[in-house]
Amino acid sequence: MEPVLALTDTQISTWVATFMLPMFRIAALLMTMPVIGTTLVPARVRLYLALAITVVVTPALPAMPQVHALDISALLLIAQQIIIGAAMGLSLQLFFQAFVIAGQIVGIQMGMGFASMVDPVNGVSVAVIGQFFTMLVTLLFLAMNGHLVVFEVLIESFTTLPVGDGLIVANFWELVLRLGWVLGASLVLVLPAVTALLVVNIAMGVMTRAAPQLNIFSIGFPLTLVLGMGILWVTLGDILNQYQPLAVDALQWLREMVRAR
Template identity: 75%
Template sequence: MLELTDAQIGTWVASFILPLFRVTAVLMTMPVIGTSLVSARIRLYLAVAITVVIVPGLPDMPEVHALDLSALLLIAEQIIIGALLGMSLQLFFQIFVIAGQIVAIQMGMAFASMVDPANGVNVAVVSQFLSMLATLLFLGINGHLVVFEVLTESFATLPVGGGLLIDHFWDLAGRLSWVLGAALLLVLPAITALLVVNIAFGVMTRAAPQLNIFSIGFPLTLVLGLGIFWVTLADILPHYQALASEALQWMRELARAR
């Protein structure tokens, strides 16, 4: 008769449950898969499938007692690590949302907003367009596969029970300035061109005060803004590749991966 001890059962359960929590946390917080467009049930099924595939190649897991406080601490540790990895990519996608909002304000389309189905908040139409473009490009360069690779390597570089490092949180907070700077650099040509247009309208108002600048300037700024935005899209791919490479590399550094 086969007899199993509590330690053996705890080890077998921990070898699957603890990685499952980290994988689930990543899938629940990362872009594309972690949005509300994908139901939570599908994300959970995908997390279980990924965990089943990667568990045989993972390092040995610590022994876990189901009713012990240490088990809850280990679970919380995996959730925090997975959430940090997912949020690091969320910051990358927010670059395009902020960039679209800046351009929309400059061209007078800030009032044209719609509900973002991924996040459930109102964003400018330009921001939604850039967000959809960033999502398609991210899938086109197989960025999601890189995320799964880093996630698998994180179990060796950030082992279960190894504890959390405070610099993980400082790194995530320090990236906020990088997001704002990258968004400004992304739309700097469009902002500069629209600034020249607004200055030209200001000169026209001073030269001909009787000219109703509001009835002429608003539609003209809108049309010129759309044209300038369309022209600047031709050079967005090199910027996207550089930002995506930097974001994925930072995710590797956050996970201490190679």
């Protein structure tokens, strides 16, 4: 007679908790972080990626708490992992939105605020300059292996912020305070371009006062647009020096949020 494999409820619950709890944190991050968490990547692909990462990293993670798969405590732990992963992803979204806001500010100043297009990442209409800055920061983020740093912080968070820790939302309230950082970073990015365009607008105003018969709308608008494109082209030469401190600040804050080193 062949032996029968007997499994207890405790063993099944332990196996489920070992893979299920980390997967929810990883999946929440992948669903909300930039680049991977956008509408360009199908949800099914993100789910498969989260499952693959979970299978690879689970043997190296600390021991998970023993909970019953259908108990209320397991549901609370799942909610905790979703909150942690989503907060990490939203913190990175704030970093990307700083460049989007910077592009919209420049677009409005140079008269291209009306030129909008559908953003395939977020599914909303944004200014063309903002979409350009979004693609630029995405390429810089991937070229400098920012996604690898995010995955490193994610895996380290299981040690610094283990599953079952009582501080469920530790440091996550600072997400609201980071909104001010986003606005400040946006202004720093576009301050030279905005200052130059402000000088151009003042010059147009002086011309209007000096020659009232001059049709400023037919002359000023295309002139401001051309000068704005030239100013934007010149200021992009220093975009890397502006990107690096902001990226370092965003990734360092991500580490501090999960109490990583």
